[in-house]
Amino acid sequence: MQDGKILIIDDNKSLLSALEILLQFEFKHIQSISNPNQISSFPIEDFDIILLDMNFSAGVNTGNEGLFWLREIKKKAPLTAVIMMTAYGAVDLAVKALKEGATDFILKPWNNEKLLTTIKSAFLLRKSLKEVKELKQKENHLKQIINQDSSYIIGNSKVLMSVLNLVRKVAKTDVNVLITGENGTGKELIARELHRLSSRKKEVFISVDMGSISESLFESELFGHTKGSFTDAKEDRAGKFEAANSGSLFLDEIGNLSLQTQAKLLSAIQNRTIVRVGSNKTVPVNIRLICATNCNLNQMVDEGIFREDLLYRINTIHIEVPPLRKRGTDILILADFYLKKYASKYGKPSLRMNTSAEEKLLDYRWPGNVRELQHTIERAVILCEGNVLKSADFLLNTNAGHTLDMQDKTLDEMEIMMINKALEKHNGNYSAAANQLGISRQTLYNKIKKTTHK
Known part of the structure; x- marks a missing residue:
C-alpha cells in the first residue's frame, strides 16, 4: 500500500x-x-x-x-x-x-x-x-553556504578603491581574470567579489589551491575520474571544473604548476570541455575562470617555466592587489576591525589601542600583509593583560621589514626609500611626511627634486 x-x-x-x-x-x-x-x-x-x-x-x-x-x-x-x-x-x-x-x-x-x-x-x-x-532547494542552500564568506574587503585608500572600481567593471563580463599580488594581500577576497557582483552570483564559487595538488592527482582533482580508473577510484567523481559548472572557478597559486600540468589546463580552458580520468567522453563546462598568483608570470615565461599561451588565456584582465604598506591608514581601519573581532571572541570587549600602538602598526612594512596584520592583532588580544593595547604588545619582526628594504642599498637609495615610505604612510601629504622625517617641507621638496633629476 x-x-x-x-x-x-x-x-x-x-x-x-x-x-x-x-x-x-x-x-x-x-x-x-x-x-x-x-x-x-x-x-x-x-x-x-x-x-x-x-x-x-x-x-x-x-x-x-x-x-x-x-x-x-x-x-x-x-x-x-x-x-x-x-x-x-x-x-x-x-x-x-x-x-x-x-x-x-x-x-x-x-x-x-x-x-x-x-x-x-x-x-x-x-x-x-x-x-x-527538494534537491534543488538543498542545492541552492548549499550554494549559499559555500559562497558565503566571513571576510570582508575593508579600507578606503585610493589604491584599494581603484582596484574595486576595476572589479566592478570586470565582474559584469565573463572574461578570464588574473589576480596578482604578494602573499596575504587578499587575492581570494577579490576573486569572491568578482563572483558576488557577476551574473553567476547565485551559482557556486569553487576555490582550488593549485599549490596543494600533487602532479599525480592534478587531472583527477580538476577533471574528475571514473570508477576503477586507478587504485583508489572506488566510484565516479566529478572534478572541480564540473563542480563549478555555471559558476566561478578560482585557481589560486597558478604559478606553481609544472609545464605538463599547464598543458592539460590550457586544453580544458581553450576547449571549455574536460575528460574524466578513465573516460573518453568529453564533458562541456561553463565556468568563469579566475586565477591568482604571487609570482611574476611574465618573468617565468622568459625563463621558459610558464607557457606564454596559457598566460594569454588566463590574463584577459589583470588585477594587481596592492600590498598593505601601500594602503596608508587602511592599516588602522583593518586593525580596528580585527581588534573588535578578537576582543569579542576572547571576552575582552573594552579593549582598545593607544596612539603609540597605532604608530607602530603604521611604521611597520607588513611583509605578510593583511594576513600578518590579522594574526598580529589576534596574538596581541590574547596576550594583553589590561584594557589598552600598547606598542610593546605587538611583537613585529622588524628585521624582516628592514631586510626587505635595506639590504644591498646605498645611502642615497635608502633615503629615497624612506621618503617614499613616509609619503605612502601619509597618502602623499608632504607636510606630514616631512614632519615624520624630521626635515622641513622645502627640504623634502629639494630631496625629491634631486632624486627625480638623477
Whole structure:
C-alpha cells in the first residue's frame, strides 16, 4: 500500500464510492468531494493525486468546467498530479487538458487495472517532482553556504578603491581574470567579489589551491575520474571544473604548476570541455575562470617555466592587489576591525589601542600583509593583560621589514626609500611626511627634486 494522499472530485456520488472502494487497498489516504467549489477552501496542496471530473453541470459535456478547475488547482498546487475523468472522450479535449497541466486522462467507464496503473504512474511522477524540488532547494542552500564568506574587503585608500572600481567593471563580463599580488594581500577576497557582483552570483564559487595538488592527482582533482580508473577510484567523481559548472572557478597559486600540468589546463580552458580520468567522453563546462598568483608570470615565461599561451588565456584582465604598506591608514581601519573581532571572541570587549600602538602598526612594512596584520592583532588580544593595547604588545619582526628594504642599498637609495615610505604612510601629504622625517617641507621638496633629476 502506497503512503499517498488522493482526492477525488466528481458530482456523481456513486462513482465516488466506487473509486474509494477500489483505491482503499492501494493508498492509505483517500478523500472525495462532490462540489468543485470546495477547492478554494480545501488544502489541495497536501494531496499527491487529484482525480478531477471534466463536467459538473447537467447536460454539459464540453469539458470547460474541468479545465477551469484544473487551472485553479495548478495555481495552488503546481506539483500535484491531476488526472482528468470524462464520459465523453475526444482527442482534442485530452490534448488541451495535458497542455493545461494535467498528468493523464481516463475515460468512464474505466478498466480497473488500467485505472490503477495510471494512478500509480502519476504517483511516481509526483514523488519524483517533489524530490527534484527538494534537491534543488538543498542545492541552492548549499550554494549559499559555500559562497558565503566571513571576510570582508575593508579600507578606503585610493589604491584599494581603484582596484574595486576595476572589479566592478570586470565582474559584469565573463572574461578570464588574473589576480596578482604578494602573499596575504587578499587575492581570494577579490576573486569572491568578482563572483558576488557577476551574473553567476547565485551559482557556486569553487576555490582550488593549485599549490596543494600533487602532479599525480592534478587531472583527477580538476577533471574528475571514473570508477576503477586507478587504485583508489572506488566510484565516479566529478572534478572541480564540473563542480563549478555555471559558476566561478578560482585557481589560486597558478604559478606553481609544472609545464605538463599547464598543458592539460590550457586544453580544458581553450576547449571549455574536460575528460574524466578513465573516460573518453568529453564533458562541456561553463565556468568563469579566475586565477591568482604571487609570482611574476611574465618573468617565468622568459625563463621558459610558464607557457606564454596559457598566460594569454588566463590574463584577459589583470588585477594587481596592492600590498598593505601601500594602503596608508587602511592599516588602522583593518586593525580596528580585527581588534573588535578578537576582543569579542576572547571576552575582552573594552579593549582598545593607544596612539603609540597605532604608530607602530603604521611604521611597520607588513611583509605578510593583511594576513600578518590579522594574526598580529589576534596574538596581541590574547596576550594583553589590561584594557589598552600598547606598542610593546605587538611583537613585529622588524628585521624582516628592514631586510626587505635595506639590504644591498646605498645611502642615497635608502633615503629615497624612506621618503617614499613616509609619503605612502601619509597618502602623499608632504607636510606630514616631512614632519615624520624630521626635515622641513622645502627640504623634502629639494630631496625629491634631486632624486627625480638623477
